Amino acid sequence: MIGSDGVFLVPGMSEDERVRVFRRAFSMQGSEVMEVDAYALITDRYLVVCDTFLCPEDMDVAMHAVEDELRGRRLLVVNSHADWDHAWGNSYFTGEHAAPIIAHTHGFTRLSSNEARVELKQFQEESSTFRTVVLTPATMTFEHTFTIHGGDLTIELLPAPGHHSDHIAAWLPEIRLLLAFDAVENPIPCLNEAAGVQPMFTTLESFLALHPQRVLCSHGKTTGIEMVEKNLVYLREVEKRCRTFLKTHSPTEADLEDAAAQINYPFDEVIAGSDELADRQFYSDAHNTNVRCVLQWLLSI
Numbered sequence: 333m334i335g336s337d338g339v340f341l342v343p344g345m346s347e348d349e350r351v352r353v354f355r356r357a358f359s360m361q362g363s364e365v366m367e368v369d370a371y372a373l374i375t376d377r378y379l380v381v382c383d384t385f386l387c388p389e390d391m392d393v394a395m396h397a398v399e400d401e402l403r404g405r406r407l408l409v410v411n412s413h414a415d416w417d418h419a420w421g422n423s424y425f426t427g428e429h430a431a432p433i434i435a436h437t438h439g440f441t442r443l444s445s446n447e448a449r450v451e452l453k454q455f456q457e458e459s460s461t462f463r464t465v466v467l468t469p470a471t472m473t474f475e476h477t478f479t480i481h482g483g484d485l486t487i488e489l490l491p492a493p494g495h496h497s498d499h500i501a502a503w504l505p506e507i508r509l510l511l512a513f514d515a516v517e518n519p520i521p522c523l524n525e526a527a528g529v530q531p532m533f534t535t536l537e538s539f540l541a542l543h544p545q546r547v548l549c550s551h552g553k554t555t556g557i558e559m560v561e562k563n564l565v566y567l568r569e570v571e572k573r574c575r576t577f578l579k580t581h582s583p584t585e586a587d588l589e590d591a592a593a594q595i596n597y598p599f600d601e602v603i604a605g606s607d608e609l610a611d612r613q614f615y616s617d618a619h620n621t622n623v624r625c626v627l628q629w630l631l632s633i
């Protein structure tokens with residue numbers, strides 16, 4: 333197996349010993365370092381792994397760190413969604429480590445798709461990190477909600493579409509902890525298609541209605557509910573400027589490529605007053621994609 337020293341435990345993120353946060357740092361040739369978090373939830377009955385990082389070797393490291401807690405508990409795995417940085421370690425949980433993998437039905441479809449196979453091939457050509465990845469779709473799927481009754485902790489898996497249609501969140505009511513995964517992101521959420529815009533607004537509003545005490549997201553190291561509010565304020569601002577722009581313009585395909593400039597909402601203005609940003613190019617591109625998605629959504633309604 334290839335060594336995976338990119339995975340480490342992050343203390344202090346959850347304030348509850350039963351919620352362990354793991355982080356994976358990764359850099360594709362020449363690009364900035366990205367970080368993604370995954371979780372191990374230690375309940376009376378189950379040890380629930382939420383997300384499986386980039387490759388099976390990542391999960392090997394994480395599972396060694398919780399092997400004592402696994403004694404006397406059944407292992408369950410949850411995928412927040414089928415993106416490469418969240419579900420490509422799934423194949424660790426086959427064979428001698430076999431465990432049920434739970435995800436939204438759309439996530440099963442995404443990981444079984446030809447697009448996923450093409451994407452994996454591209455990643456494998458660019459980095460040896462992905463050499464042993466075998467796309468492994470969930471073994472248990474749901475569409476509405478799925479509740480894991482762990483005894484001391486309940487884990488409610490809730491659809492949270494927007495970033496992707498298969499995206500889910502995990503709500504732990506006893507400790508009012510929300511695992512938002514990629515539905516909330518620091519500094520901005522990431523849309524991928526116009527069809528995700530309305531669901532993203534609904535998802536963020538539903539998060540606020542839960543009144544969580546703590547919100548963890550997969551990228552960006554934040555723990556407060558303020559990040560949900562900030563993401564919502566940002567998307568509303570994008571929508572407002574898009575609506576103003578569309579009153580006097582009919583954007584062409586070329587205009588949509590440069591959407592943030594078209595609506596006069598430069599990335600520097602978006603992040604003004606924010607902390608130092610690690611992955612500037614990534615989020616600057618994501619902002620442009622967000623604006624394009626919102627423009628396309630408004631043009632379609």
Ligand SMILES: [Zn+2]
Pocket residue numbers: 368415417418514550551
């Ligand atoms: Zn992600």
